[in-house]
Amino acid sequence: MxxxxxxxxxxxxxxxxxxxxxxxxxxxxxxxxxxxxxxxxxxxxxxxxxxxxxxxxxxxxxxxxxxxxxxxxxxxxxxxxxxxxxxxxxxxxxxxxxxxxxxxxxxxxxxxxxxVEENRDEEPDYVANAESVADLHAALRTYPGRPEFLSAADPQFIADSLDRLDRHPTLIGAAELDRARREWQALEPLVRSRAAFEARFPGIGLQPLHGDSPAANVFPGVAGHLHADFELVTLGPVEWDLAALGPDHRAAYDRGARRNGSRPLDDDVLGFVDALGMIRVVAALTLVPQLPRLWEYLKPAMEQWKRMG
The missing domain is CATH 3.30.200.20 (Phosphorylase Kinase; domain 1)
Structure with a gap:
């Protein structure tokens, strides 16, 4: 229970x-x-x-x-x-x-x-924010720190969560949990191993990243916009920071990338990070007991994932 x-x-x-x-x-x-x-x-x-x-x-x-x-x-x-x-x-x-x-x-x-004082009258423009992420990535490329490869995905959390989600039948059914475990089995080697990722996606460079949907984490300060919440800073493909965003956001990112001389997004890598992002949503169900209202945030993504099956 x-x-x-x-x-x-x-x-x-x-x-x-x-x-x-x-x-x-x-x-x-x-x-x-x-x-x-x-x-x-x-x-x-x-x-x-x-x-x-x-x-x-x-x-x-x-x-x-x-x-x-x-x-x-x-x-x-x-x-x-x-x-x-x-x-x-x-x-x-x-x-x-x-x-x-x-x-x-x-x-x-x-x-x-x-x-920082917040401009509470401003509505967020996530498409414009997505374009600015390309400039953030350009700056992060020279960061001298050494974040871990795809640590933001937290593969151990995913594995542990999928192991114990059968204790939460009110949050996910047995058939959906079996499907999630099969999908994770295919994704896990590419998340755990940088070498496996690079073999699967040759030529896709890795760099320090924000790690947690930076287009949604732009703070509207009264003196201007500020990037915020780097809690999941990680090493990975730039596509990771655009996971689960729609075509308008991705087109905006590509505009920013062309402007600053960076590469555009790769469709195959986007498919990988989107699939990984959905499994992270399933894993996050184990956090709902700590934060019951989280279910309302996860439910639309879960319904989308079920339709994709």
Whole structure:
């Protein structure tokens, strides 16, 4: 039987995350009077007012007890965003008021960012954002860090989730789960092995990537747009950052790529990352008990996947 967190438990988790962020930030010398929660989905994002600092505290995780693995990924994000900011790329940068490293407190691991005022009157233009991703990729090509190959896909999370999803019959039926396992069996070697990927897709270069649909993670600041949320920074084909986006978005990316001298998207690789993205949706069902409203986000993608079968 699947047990979902109750509204009271979710509220208590948010309160605990805010308390941890306030406690950690004060220990770092920040002044915090009126903390304000800006977002609360996979992470609690809290403005530590009056300090111009935002804490991001992940709360929905494949393994909430493995803070060491989370901190490694958080350090990768801090490193790449600090480097991009130094190159003049428009990003939400780590706060200069605290050391650029994850901080653990009360069972949470958090990072600290520069507070940027949001333009709440602006509607997102994901097609225009997709074109700007080509420029982000051009900047990332010279990033000196060494992200892991397709770590954003989190193949171990997929494998573990597919192994235990039969405990969640209310979320996925047996036939659909069998299909997902067969599809993953075909995809897994290309995700686990860079050599296998390069043999299957010869000539497709790999580079550092945002990792988590950057066209959907452009922050509308009052002073301009900023790339944000590099939590899944990874090494891979540029197509990974365009997975599951439609033809208009992909055409916009190609316009940006032609403008800056980059290669256009490859249809075969797009097919691969789209299939991998759908299996990640299935795997994410194991997170629904931690975040019940996640089902409403996953349901349309699940219905699409079922129609494709």
């Amino acid at each position: 699947t047990t979902f967190l109750t509204p009271r438990q979710l509220a208590d988790r948010t309160s605990a995350a805010v308390e941890a962020a306030v406690s950690a930030s004060r220990a770092l010398g920040l002044t915090v009077g009126e903390p304000a929660v800006l977002h609360d989905v996979f992470s609690v994002v809290v403005h530590l007012a009056p300090s111009p600092v935002v804490a991001r505290v992940p709360t929905v995780l494949p393994d909430p007890n493995d803070l060491a693995a989370l901190a490694r990924r958080q350090q990768d994000e801090l490193d790449v965003t600090r480097w991009l900011d130094e190159q003049g790329v428009p990003v939400i940068a780590p706060s200069p008021l605290v050391p650029p490293e994850p901080v653990q407190r009360n069972g949470f691991s958090m990072t600290f960012w520069t507070f």
